Amino acid sequence: MGQVKVSINDRSYTVACGDGEEAHVRELAGHINKHVTGLAQEVGQVGDARLLLMAGLMIADELSEALQRTKMLEQELESLSSQRASAADRTREAEDSLADVLDDAARRIEDLARRIEAA
Template identity: 30%
Template sequence: MAAVIVTIAGRTYRLSCDDGEEPRLQKLARYIESKILSMKDSFRDVGEQRIVVMAALSVADEAADSRSKAEALEADVVALRAELDAVRKAAAALEERATAAVEDAAQRLERLEADLRKPAVSDDFPF
């Protein structure tokens, strides 16, 4: 188990994390710290604890928006997969119809060829 030391809102924290997760945790802490600093600049007369809560709510709002977008994208993927499946079925049906049409045409050509190979009517008839 690894540990990371981060500073958020002027306070230092020692946080445990899985091995290899240190850079990610440090990056997240820097992001939270930047939110807090941004809000401090915007709301100078607001207390420290309130700024931290506002930053947490801002990050939670971003996360909720991201989840909503991800869910919408997942719904789009489901719809696109259904559309793709319908297109594949339509293509398969068209292929079957085309194959049947080619087979029918081939049979007609064979019959025509056979008709053309039949001997002509002989001149022996008195017509």
């Protein structure tokens, strides 16, 4: 199992993680640190626990918005897929109709050709 040292609000923490996940944990800690640092600049040093709580709430809000956006995009994708299937059905119907018209035209042309040969 790997371990990573991360820094949040100028304090170092050692965090255990799975082997190979070190870079990802550092990236996540950097995201948290960005929020904590921004909050500390806005509200001052109100204690690590409160800063981490506020940062956690901000990150949870980001996640909530991302999940809502994902749900909207999934619904839009479902709608577009349905529209695509409907359009494909209409295209097949139009192709079938056109094939019928062409078959009818071919029969007429063959009939005319027979009449001309017979005359």
